[in-house]
Amino acid sequence: MLVRLVYASYATIVMTDADIDAILQKSKANNVTKNISGILMYSDRYFFQCLEGERKDVNKTYLRIATDSRHMKCMQLEYSQVDSRLFSSWSMEYIAFKGVADEMVAKYSENGFFLPYEFTAGQAVAFLTELSQVAAEANMASKKSLFSWLKK
Secondary structure, three states: OEEEEEEEEEEOOOOOHHHHHHHHHHHHHHHHHHOOEEEEEEEOOEEEEEEEEEHHHHHHHHHHHHOOOOEEEEEEEEEEEOOOOOOOOOOOEEEEOOOEOOHHHHHHOOOOEOOHHHOOHHHHHHHHHHHHHHHHHHHHHOOOOOOHHHOO
16 A cells, blocks of 8 residues: 655754755665655755655654654654655655745745645645656756756
């Protein structure tokens, strides 16, 4: 059974680029072996992550993530069985927002800031769906970084 789990959490410290890179490298290595795909976002100490894969593997991964001391207040925003993945080709992709981001963030937030705890399940999935579509289009248009479109 294919599932999608979306959660938000708050970093216990301000994460550096090196901290995030270490998380990503470990995540990619772990996720490839379990056929888990997804995306990780970080801004102003907020994490927002989507994991997709087989139910057992996603659940085990989330339980491990939820006990990681680098973040707290882990809150599931959405968990459901799905027919297909939004991020099928990414073992774990990353987006960093800095405060007020772009119009897409504003579209899904009340105040224009990236505050994932405020997302409803529907907003979280709609935001992720749009991210996957825009990223796929940007990747096809230019073979640069998947998310170079965010860096204006």
